[in-house]
Amino acid sequence: MAAVQETIEQVKSIDVDKYKYGFETEIESEKAPRGLNEDIVRFISEKKGEPAWMLEWRLDAYRRWRALKEPTWAKLHYPKIDFEDLYYYSAPKGTTGPKSLDEVDPQLLETYAKLGIPLKEQEILAGVRKAGEPSPSNAPSEGADGYASMKGKVAIDAVFDSVSVVTTFKKELAKAGVIFCSISEALREHPELVKKYLGTVVPQSDNFYAALNSAVFSDGSFVYVPPGVRCPMELSTYFRINEKDTGQFERTLIIADKGSYVSYLEGCTAPMRDENQLHAAVVELIALDDAEIKYSTVQNWYPGDKDGKGGIFNFVTKRGDCRGKNSKISWTQVETGSAITWKYPSCILRGDNSRGEFYSIAISNGYQQVDSGTKMIHLGRNTTSRIISKGIAAGKSQNTYRGLVSAHRKATGARNFTNCDSLLIGDKCGAHTVPYLEARNSSAQFEHEATTSKISDNMLFYCTQRGLSSEEAIALVVNGFVRDVLQHLPMEFMAETQKLIGISLEGSVG
Amino acid sequence: MLEIKNLHACIADDGTEILRGIDLVIPKGEVHAIMGPNGSGKSTLAYVLAGRDDYEVTEGDILWNGESILEMGPDERAAKGVFLAFQYPMEIPGVATMTFLRAALNAVRKKRGEKELTTPEFLKFVRAKAAELGVSDEMLKRPLNVGFSGGEKKRMEILQMSVLEPTLCVLDETDSGLDIDAIRIVSEGTTKLRGPDRAMLVITHYQRLLNYIVPDKVHVLAKGRIQKTGGKELALELEKSGYADFTGQAA
Known part of the structure; x- marks a missing residue:
């Protein structure tokens, strides 16, 4: 039996039940009734104690959503989603908003501890509790030294089902002037910032899922980095879907003001369930003059079982706006989970000399379907973008890269380099590359490489x-294949990602 | 000691018989050469020894140190000391040569129940071996075999052999595609590995290589069987007369 044949046999008997985040936490939760109508939107807004303009914004989005149709152009096949049969709001009971760690339901904390990723975060979660005990003034040194000691630490916003349960390191960040909190809190504490930027990158009616998210999003993270500030630590949000039949709609808004820098990482897991769960997030990034945002994702939602049953439907709109000159936005994503992935983190290169980057590793196994890529929209002069995409398909999965690079009429000197590599393991899977290139300015230079x-x-x-055993051999070859992308992840997460790649491909080899 | 007994093997996919009853014994400490015309089964024999599953052994046995290795996978055989220097070494993009060497060495050591080497130990060990073969630090950083010349690839095979310290070395046409200088470097590297605990099987078309790696015995393989066995002078004879006597055709 040839090795590939063996691989196929192995894949057939793949035990996706090995998914180690598949546990469920029994936490009482408060839900809105099933289905979606204006009353549900009002309910959510009221629960959050939002200002009137926010409710109007949501209702506007809801009405637009009603008029939109689900996109069908992606190379994805899945049963029709009954949007009237979902819960649009679920919150761990007794949680009205972010609290200090001490007040959080210990079972929730246990859940996060059990998740175990990133390991780095666990230490910090523990560290935060310590930090909460003595008063901050007892700390041996303040100021510059304090910041130095923060290096290598990660501030976390944890989102359980739809609600942000805890944000760590807030005080330390506040010293630098960085705002890092849940978006609900931002709406209460910094409404002017939210109002100024929300929906300016991904408008309410951008697409079907973004409109739905705009109407019903219940939480997410908010980051504001003031002018000239280099955010002293990695920021991270950890998303967890727990509740049954519940859509998760989080909204993240990150603003890097002039000359600032921030690096942000999100991680995602979900329990194993037979039914599919919907996840429709929106992420908006705004980089003003000379600012830089680095956004990394390690997505490990439940991919479904060996027969393709269950798993997360992941329909996500992520977009960054390089609004100012010399600004830079960089997306790095490692996609290993979800039954369906529909996701195109994009950059609008509006400011002159701005730069967009997209580094992606998408691994599909079992019956997973991935349709992912990016859009680089060159509007300003001398804007540059770089796309490195590595798709790895195993089992019976389908893995599509879909990318658009366009240069506006005024985007003189726009340059793009794209490299899309696909790696196939076995012969029952598929890899597809669908690049769209549009240059309306004759000076634009686009390069596209694909293998x-x-x-x-x-x-x-x-x-x-x-x-080497076959499994070691595959892991070695795959890690070599994705090396260009791995090195763009924050150091803390590189080793874990390498491990995750190994786990995701478990059972794909003989 | 390597003992090949009445070995029959065919292509797994279509059942074409390639090896038709090979008998061969290589005691430890000896170097044997196998020569033969194209299509005689030389490379097949090398692959079957290493455990490639594109071939099916239909009859006979292979014993290494008295133990049959037929049921073992390639990695288990490697742990038992079997090493194949490939005629066409594979390129592994993105995997630095050093990383590959380390993964292989640690895998083999683990299977042999030995301790993995620490990073400084490993670096020292590999650099010394690499220097002997004229492999630069820069080459060790490059992805394995990617963009290497024919000579560099073969040198890398010998480096791997010297790092993994196998006890049965099979060299499959290591001289093919090499110029005289490269042949000398590779041969010297191989000759250094000769020792009382090591058996070697050198597969080649040409006598030339055997000027550098002087064999204890030379076997002629044709039509899937060993047709003749002799001393190193047999290689010289073959160089003159060709393989026509064994294939029944004029050369």
């Missing part, structure tokens, strides 16, 4: 002859 390769029997035999 598709297979982990061949020859390569596997070569590695195993040297003593």
Whole structure:
């Protein structure tokens, strides 16, 4: 039996139930009734104690959503979603908003501890509790030293079902002037900032899922980095879907004011369930003059079982606006989970000399379907963008890269470099590349490179002859394949990601 | 000691028989050469020894140190000390040569129940071996075999062999595509590995290589069987007369 044949056999018997985040937490929660109408939107807004303009904004989005149709252009096949049969709001009972860690339901904390990723965060969660005990003034040193000691730390906003349950390191961040909180809190504490920027990158009616999100989003993270500030630590949001039949609609808004810098990481997991769960998030990034935002995602939603049953439907709109000159937005994503992924983190290169980057690793196994890529919209002069996409398909999965690079009439000197590589493991999976290139300015320079390769029997035999097991060999080859992208992840998460890649491909080899 | 007994093997996909009853014994400490015309089964024999599953052994046995290795996978055989220097080494993009060497060495050591080397130990160990073969630090940083010349690839095979310290070395046409200088470097590297605990099987078309790696015995393989066995002078004879006597065709 040839090695590839063996791989296929293995994939057939794949045990996706190994998904180690598949547990469920029994926490009483408060839900809105099933289905969606204006009253539900009002209910959510009221629960959050939002200002009147916000309710109007939501209702506007809701009405627009009613007029929109689900997009069908992606290479994805899934049963029709009954949007009237979902819960649009679920909150752990007794949680009205972010609290200090001490007040959080210990079971919730346990859940996050059990999730175990990123390991770094656990230490910090523990550290935060310590920090909460003595008064901050007892800390041995303040100011610059304090910041130095923060290096390598990560501030976290944890979102459970639809509600942000805890945000860590807030005080430390506040010293630098950085606002990092849940978006509900931002609406209460900094309404002027939210009002100024919300929906300016992804308008309410941008697309079907973005409109739905705009109407019903219940929480998410908010970041504001003031002019000239280099955010002293990594910011991170950890998303967890727990409740049954519940859509998760979080909204993230990150603003890097002039000359500032922030690096942000999100992680996602969900319990194993037979039914599909809907996740429709919106992320908006705004970089003003000379500012830089680095946004990394490690997405490990439940991918469904070995027969393709269950799993998260992930319909996400992520977009960054390089609004100011010399600004830079960089997306790095590692996609290993979800039954369906529909996701195109994009950059609008509005400011002159602005730069957009997209680094992606998308791994699909079992029956997973991925349709992901990016859009680089060059509007300003001398704007540059770079796309490195690595798709790895195993099992019976389908993995599509879909990307648009466009240069506006005025985008003189726009440059793009795109590299899309696909790697196939076995012969029951598919990899597809769908690039769209549109240049309306004759000075634009676009380069596109694409390769598709297979982990061949020859390569596997070569590695195993040297003593590696087939599984070690695949992990080695795949990690080599994605190396260009891995090095763009924050250091803390590189090793974990390498491990995650190994786990995601478990059972794909003999 | 390697003992090949009445070995029959065919292509797994279509059942074409390639090896038709090979008998061969290589005691430890000896170097044997196998020569033969194209299509005689030389490379197949090398692959079957290493455990490639594109071939099916239909009859006979392969014993290494008295133990049959037929049921073992390639990685288990590697742990038992079997090493194949490939005729066409594979390129592994994105995996630095050093990383590959380390993964392989640690995998083999783990399977042998030995401790993994620490990073400083490993670096010292590999650099010393690399220096002997004229492999630069820069080459060790490059992805394995990617963009390497033919000579560099073969040198890398010998480096891997010297790092993994196998006890049965099979060299499959290591001289093919090499110029005289490269042949010398590779041969010297191989000759250094000769030792009382090591058996070597050198597969080649040409006598040339055997000027550098002087064999204890030379076997002629044709039509899937060993047709003749002799001393190193047999290689010289073959160089003159060709393989016509064994294939029944004029060369």
